[in-house]
Amino acid sequence: MGLDISSINGHELEGKKILLCITGSVSSMESPRIARELIKHGADVIPVLSNSASKLIGPELLHWATGNETITSLTGKMEHVQLANGGDDSADLILIAPCTSNTIGKLAQGISDDTISTICTVGLGSDIPIVIASGMHEPMFENPILQNNISILKKNNVTFVSPIFEHNKAKMASFHAIFDEILSRLFIQDLSGKNILVTAGPTTEKIDPIRIITNKSSGKTGLALANEAKRRGANVTLIYGDGTEIPPTSIRTIRVSSSQELLDVTISELSQIKYDFYFASAAPSDFRILDPSNDKISSRNNSSINIELEAYPKIINSIKQISPSTKLIAFKALYGNDSNSISNAISEIFKDSDADFIIVNDVSRKDAGFSSDYNELNMFTRNDSFKFPYASKKKLSKSIFNQILKTLT
Ligand SMILES: Cc1cc2nc3c(=O)[nH]c(=O)nc-3n(C[C@H](O)[C@H](O)[C@H](O)COP(=O)(O)O)c2cc1C
Numbered sequence: 001m002g003l004d005i006s007s008i009n010g011h012e013l014e015g016k017k018i019l020l021c022i023t024g025s026v027s028s029m030e031s032p033r034i035a036r037e038l039i040k041h042g043a044d045v046i047p048v049l050s051n052s053a054s055k056l057i058g059p060e061l062l063h064w065a066t067g068n069e070t071i072t073s074l075t076g077k078m079e080h081v082q083l084a085n086g087g088d089d090s091a092d093l094i095l096i097a098p099c100t101s102n103t104i105g106k107l108a109q110g111i112s113d114d115t116i117s118t119i120c121t122v123g124l125g126s127d128i129p130i131v132i133a134s135g136m137h138e139p140m141f142e143n144p145i146l147q148n149n150i151s152i153l154k155k156n157n158v159t160f161v162s163p164i165f166e167h168n169k170a171k172m173a174s175f176h177a178i179f180d181e182i183l184s185r186l187f188i189q190d191l192s193g194k195n196i197l198v199t200a201g202p203t204t205e206k207i208d209p210i211r212i213i214t215n216k217s218s219g220k221t222g223l224a225l226a227n228e229a230k231r232r233g234a235n236v237t238l239i240y241g242d243g244t245e246i247p248p249t250s251i252r253t254i255r256v257s258s259s260q261e262l263l264d265v266t267i268s269e270l271s272q273i274k275y276d277f278y279f280a281s282a283a284p285s286d287f288r289i290l291d292p293s294n295d296k297i298s299s300r301n302n303s304s305i306n307i308e309l310e311a312y313p314k315i316i317n318s319i320k321q322i323s324p325s326t327k328l329i330a331f332k333a334l335y336g337n338d339s340n341s342i343s344n345a346i347s348e349i350f351k352d353s354d355a356d357f358i359i360v361n362d363v364s365r366k367d368a369g370f371s372s373d374y375n376e377l378n379m380f381t382r383n384d385s386f387k388f389p390y391a392s393k394k395k396l397s398k399s400i401f402n403q404i405l406k407t408l409t
Contacts, residue, residue, distance in 0.1 A: 003039055003066075005036060006042065007248075008040050008246070008249075009037070009248055009250055010042065010249065010250040010251065011042045012227060012231045012248075012250070013038060013041045013042040014043075016044070016093065017043070018043045018091060018093050019048060019083055019094045020045050020046065020048065020062075020095050020097065021094060021095065021099075021119065022047065022050065022053045022057070022062070022097070024053045024055065025099075025100050025134075025135040026056070027097075028053045028098055030135075030172060031047075031053075031057065031062070031097060031098070032065040034097055035047060035065045035066045036065055038182075039066065045066040046068045048070070048071040048115060048119060049071070049072050050100075050114060050115065051114065052102075059072055071115060072115065073115055074115055074118060080112075080121075080122045081122055084119045084120070084122040084123040084126060085126050086126035086127065090126070093131065094120060095133070095178070096132045096133070097132075097133040097178060098133060098172045099134045101134070104146060104149050104150060104153065105145070107158070108149035108153050109149070127157075129159070130157075130158045130159065131158075131178065131182055132158055132160050133161040133172050135169075135171055137170070141170035159184075161173040161181050162177070187232055190232055190233070190401075192234070194233075194276040194277065195234070195237075195275045195276050196234045196235070196236050196237070196275065196276060196277045196278075196279070197236075197237050197239065197269055197273075197275045198226045198237070198238050198279040199239045199241075199266070199280055199281060199284075200219035200222020200225075200226070200238060200239070200240050200241070200282050201217055201218065201219030201222065201242060201282055201283070202216070202218075202242060202243060202282070202283050203241045203242070203256065203261075203282065204241070204242050204285070205287070205292075207293065208292060210296055213285060213289065213309075214242065217243065218244045219240055219244070219282075220372075220373060221397075222279065223238070223243075223245050223248075224393040224394050224397040225281060225397045225401075226238045226247075228400075229401065230250060230251055232401065236251050237251075237253075237254065237269060238252065238254070239262060239266065239269070240255055240256070241255075241257065241262065241284070242257055258285070259286075260288070260312075263312075263315050263318070267318065270326065271322060274325075274326075276327060277326065278319050278326050278327070278329065280315070280316045280319070280329065281329075281359075284315055286311060287310060288309065288312055289307060289308070290310050291308065314352065316328065316330045316349070316352075317352050327356045327404075328354070328355045328357070329355065329356065329357045330349050330357070331361070332346070332358060333363045334361070334362055335363055335364045342360055345360070356381065357380065357381055357404060357407075358380045359377050360380070361375055361376065361378075373392055374391065376390040376391075379400065381407060
């Protein structure tokens with residue numbers, strides 16, 4: 001598919017196929033926007049229109065909005081089975097937005113006499129998550145028979161996103177409310193209610209107004225961790241240096257440049273919010289320029305220059321002092337994989353920062369580490385160690401959270 005808006009607001013739904021079923025409500029004019037928002041969070045969206053909805057909005061608009069052909073009828077391809085049987089080609093989730101009183105009634109009573117009700121009948125039988133966002137006038141919503149149908153569907157594991165009651169209408173919920181329910185149906189919400197602070201990317205130190213000292217970190221590891229935490233229900237804040245990645249708009253992001261700014265924002269965040277986890281995955285500059293020039297240093301007037309650097313205090317050593325209960329996950333980039341250097345580095349970090357976990361990677365490799373989408377990691381606690389074999393940073397983030405949560409229980 002590959003629309004140019006894919007994942008521009010986040011990566012939460014990457015690899016997920018969502019069947020967006022649209023029924024004949026005034027709210028169906030919102031559906032192309034919902035489709036685009038889902039795509040902006042990484043989803044592949046297949047649109048399905050009921051006959052009534054086709055009279056209100058057209059299949060071509062949905063085709064344009066999603067990059068996929070709109071399904072308006074069932075054919076010999078058996079779309080209802082192919083897309084809703086839980087197999088390889090099947091959708092991961094069915095979203096009916098908006099859903100009419102008519103379609104709710106059909107689904108609750110097991111009727112499958114049109115495209116959407118037939119697809120959903122198969123989906124219910126295959127246990128595919130179904131999320132419904134209804135939209136209608138309030139008296140229609142208050143109909144006791146409809147309410148009864150809604151409770152039947154809820155008992156059958158269908159998720160309802162509560163409508164917004166306004167001006168005598170039970171309007172379809174906002175995209176964000178729908179999105180939250182989708183995330184909670186697709187992913188285990190084992191970080192729900194947790195506050196997580198992630199630092200990512202390199203910091204830069206000014207030599208003069210246009211020249212800097214920095215490092216090769218891209219911020220990909222930190223962003224992958226932030227995305228994974230968000231998918232699993234956490235409240236995530238990202239402190240991001242001058243990395244090459246575009247942080248997702250769905251994650252609260254504070255941009256920093258120098259190591260001093262990274263430290264200042266860290267202190268301010270830890271003083272204001274009770275963070276459960278601090279992932280120190282940024283690559284802060286270990287040195288600051290002692291006397292940066294306010295003017296551009298001229299090479300005409302200086303055949304050579306000396307730049308004096310001063311070592312910064314380690315940011316991770318302040319975390320436990322400010323917030324002792326925050327679990328600290330320190331990252332250490334080592335050049336090479338000599339086992340003595342690794343064991344010296346980890347014992348120093350445990351001593352100086354009182355970290356709960358240390359994650360070590362070898363940045364000398366061409367196929368892993370800085371700027372790469374892949375890595376191989378070793379994680380240490382004071383008593384144990386875990387190896388995460390070569391994999392994408394997205395997959396590694398999942399394994400890191402799985403292991404950390406397992407270790408802490
Ligand atoms: C302009 C218009 C707006 C409608 N809005 C809604 C609505 O918001 N909610 C609803 O349940 N039905 C609404 N209806 C009625 C449904 O379209 C009608 O019940 C239809 O049979 C639904 O078929 P479907 O569920 O297959 O799309 C509307 C009808 C029209 C003509």
